[in-house]
Amino acid sequence: MAKGADHQAYIGLGSNQQHPREQVIQALEALDRLPLTHLAGASRLYASAPVGPQDQPDFVNAVARLSTRLSPLALLDQLQALEQRHGRRRLRHWGPRTLDLDLLLYDDAVIESPRLRVPHPEMIHRGFVLVPLAELAPALCLPDGRRIAPLAEARRGDDLRPLLP
Template sequence: MSLAYIGLGSNLDDPEGHVRQALRELDGLPLCQLVAHSSLYATRPIGPQDQPDFINAVAALETKLSPLALLDQLQGLEQRHRRQRLRHWGPRTLDLDLLLYNQDTIMRPRLRVPHPHMHERAFVLAPLEELVSAAQLEPIVLYQQSLAEWLKHLEQNGIQRLSDPGVTTTATV
């Protein structure tokens, strides 16, 4: 089994509902099992500010799927949530990003892992650090720095942990 970390985000049509439903659906993907997920976070959008705030989370998923097969499953899940790609960094019903896949580095036209911008985004690193710490998963080092070290250098205004129960280590959401 491989361990993959998935970033989730939504800012349209009941964003919290989309993220919670997607967490349940991740556990139902073929050859996958949800190991744990972070709390939900309310965050400001990156890029165009003329859109609603986002709900974000990170999930840890054990999978027997290859990275590209997992990406296909994630994109299919986005489509079932009526994801439309109308503009770069625009609003969306569901965005699923494959952040990490084991400790692998993948450079393909369709997929780059680690996600090329995750170390620049507090809305990814804050829930990822929470998840790794609370679920006692192996520490993650990105480009020779810990998640905490990356977070120290990022603006965290506008990121609010919601009154979610926190890290869940079962598939129940």
């Protein structure tokens, strides 16, 4: 990665607390204001059943494509700070949240560190990530060469509903 070059990062967004649709829309706008970063595209919004405990509301999800000069860890720091500004509290694993931002992909990098794993290790099992990601970037491939579109097609049966604008 050349210093100062723009990198493509894909971010999964989710919310099921405090007006989830507005939380995701505001987060998309805030992603465009991150340092050395701009929003290069976004999927439409989707509703999905929660992963894990079912005693919580459905989620609103989307995927964003960012063009950034931030390193993966610096971008992660910015995403976590944005979650905090939206009132994110980590009270229960897979529990309700005002905003969840996951760094899904960063160029074709494979990152294994204590703080960050890219590609996101659960993304290939989640329709609420794969379907909006394929909508946004249908020709995209994972670093291992697997294409996103067929992975998304296999998850279309998941409880995922596009939301009207």
